[in-house]
Amino acid sequence: MQSYSSLAALFEPASIAIIGATSDPANPGNIAVSNLLASGYKGKIFPVNGEGEEVLGFKSFSSVSDIPRFTDLAIICLSPAEVVRTVEMLAELPVHAVIVPTEGFGETGREGYMLEQRLAKISKNSGMAILGPNCLGLMNSSIFMNASLATDYITHGNIAFFSQSGALCNTALDWANSEGVGFSKFISLGNKAVLSEATMLRYLANDPDTKVIVGYCETLKDGQDFLRVAYDTTSKKPLILLRAGGTAAGARAASAHSGALTGSTDAYNAAFNQAGVLQATDIEDMFNLAHAFSCQPLPEGPNVAIVTNSGGPGILAADMCEKGTLNISRPSSATLEKMKDFLGPHAALYNPIDMIGDANAETYAKTIRAVIEDDVFDSVLVILTPAANILGEVEKVAADLLVAAETSTKPIVACFMGDPSVEKARKLLRDGGIPCYDFPESAVRSLDAMARCHRWQNKDWPIEVCFRRDIAKAKSIVANSRRVGMMELVELDAQHLASAYELPVPETVLARTSNQAAKAAKRIGYPVVLKVASPQISRKDDLGLVVTDLHTPQDLRRAFQQITARAARRRKDAYITGCLVQAMGPKDSHEVEISFRRDAQFGALIRFSLGGIHADMLGDVSSRLAPLALNDAQEMIREVTAYPVLRGARAGAAVNLGALEDILLMVSQMASDIPEIQEAEFSPIIAGPDGAVVANMRMTIG
DSSP, rough: OOOOOHHHHHOOOOOEEEEOOOSSSHHHHHHHHHHHHHOOOOEEEEOOTTTTOOOBBBOOBBBGGGSTTSSEEEOSSSSSHHHHHHHHHHHHHTEEEEEEOOOOOSSHHHHHHHHHHHHHHHHHHHHOEESSSSOEEEEEGGEEEEEESSSSSOEEEEEEESSOHHHHHHHHHHHHHHHTTOOOEEEOTTTTTSSOHHHHHHHHOOOOTEEEEEEEEEOOOOHHHHHHHOOOOOTTOOOEEEOEEEOOHHHHHHHHHHOEEEEHHHHHHHHHHHOOOEEESSSSHHHHHHHHHHOOOSSSSBEEEEEEEEEEHHHHHHHHHHHHHOBOOOOHHHHHHHHHHHHHHHBBBBSSOOEEEETTTHHHHHHHHHHHOOOSSSSEEEEEEOTTTTTTHHHHHHHHHHHHTTTOSEEEEEOOOOTTTTHHHHHHHHHHHHOOSSSHHHHHHHHHHHHHHHHHHHHHOOOOOOOOOOHHHHHHHHHHHHHHTOEEEEEEEEEHHHHHTTTOOOOOEEEEEEHHHHHHHHHHHHEEEEEEEOTTTOOOOGGGGGEEOOOOOHHHHHHHHHHHHHHHHHHSSSSOOOEEEEEEOSSOEEEEEEEEEEEETTEEEEEEESSSSHTTTTOOOOOESSOOOOOHHHHHHHTTTHHHTTTTTOOOOOOOOHHHHHHHHHHHHHHOOOOOOOEEEEEEEEETTTTEEEEEEEEEEE
């Protein structure tokens, strides 16, 4: 982890050495010096080159060691091999921070990867902050510093932006300059040999100049570290991320681009969800959200007022609210009476508030003021379409809206549709700090994200739950399995491991003959379940090797013969030890599935769904990363579309949700305690009104 002094040297250096700068205007070092001058950087600039030639009026040094008392930031514009040798020398001086724009490292193959690893090792040993390689650099508007190779410079603002992609940095600069949006910090991460998204968040979360943090990422090096830092960050300020590589094709492209492996999309979604990260759907959405958060307060609730002069866009906005988390609330009685005084008899007053086509600037101003003053509403969306009656007053509507916003504590966003008739009004609003969108869906999405951010920052602290378990026993079972070469635990072996975590399992007996099965069933009590016992067969249902609801010894013996014979035919490679006799699950029950699989970047990803087709065919699954808090377990159960089934929909039996929450938390503890378990599946879990039991389980040992 980088020290505060090294990050301070990176973001607020008193002096900067540009190593490899020459008098050639196309030279990267020359561009870096030029950018520092153009941005108004007030610190000292030291060009360094072996020839000693002057660079843009600055005397150059033949070596960094010749610069008196230099310890802050160096920008190295040399070949990859020369970069590594130079960083080794700078670490001995010592210099606290380095920016490496040079390409040809981990993104190019094995040789470049090894050079990149050497940079990481130097940083680890010295504490030096290294940004890059293969990056543009960074900008800090508070000290007028453009320490990058990007010729466009940022205007001062409160958005901090970081990106793994240099091209996206240039895109963000173009957007910001065209929209008049400013940045506090602007960072190109490149290959992230040392400084990653998590490092940036640690710094930016406490940066007084930053109100909202926005980022583009393809891969995260240490998912668990990112999860912890992001959680702390989002409790203080909004964090908006656009993640690429969510499809198979995108993952391949991301890996080729950065030279790093990508994790599963489910794991990323779970991580962002648990950490309170707002996910942008695309580049446009990322910029829209950034602008809204940068200039508007957060709403204190979900109730939005929609003011429009056209029914169609108002309906589209209402549809979008319904799809998200916003409420289309009815105005208060006082507001309704007030609006009846100045709106026509055909206006719709009950939200969306449709003033219809004869609305003018005066009715807009009065309606907007009325909904702002109404305590029912937490936010306001103003939609304008260029109807004939309003065309000459569009800019006046915008000006009046800015005046109303001056005294409002509620977020206000606008959607002025049409072009070019509303272009000047849009610019007026954006320059005045009110986001103005082309279409209502984008406006609603921004308000929805702001409402979700407010809920996140005001939520209760998560409740950590720890169940009693025997970790030593569990680890011993895993070690013994590995020692004998058994990489999959099924049935009784898996039950022994589960018993260390006190997972509820039905009484189960191994019977080697049908007579033994009948005796076991008599002791357990009918009805029972019969399933084949074999260390080589884990998915018994798929092969027809499970029979449920057996009520008599005759049925049991017949099923025993059928199951063992069928197993011998269908799995000739398997060793059949007999059958397992198992107590039936709770009455009036439903089948549920819980599983986990280790993600390379985030660790154990736990999944929950109803059994049968819900997970495999319908994809009705909720996911979280271990370890789970109580609220995580509660949310997982309630997120699946089939949740009403568990609550007794259509006169069915309601499931004991607390029992399912307990099993999720026990599984989470197991996943966190024993990293040797690569995969585990607990299916089916038989859940009913009186509790839940894990009827079958399998675990893969790595």
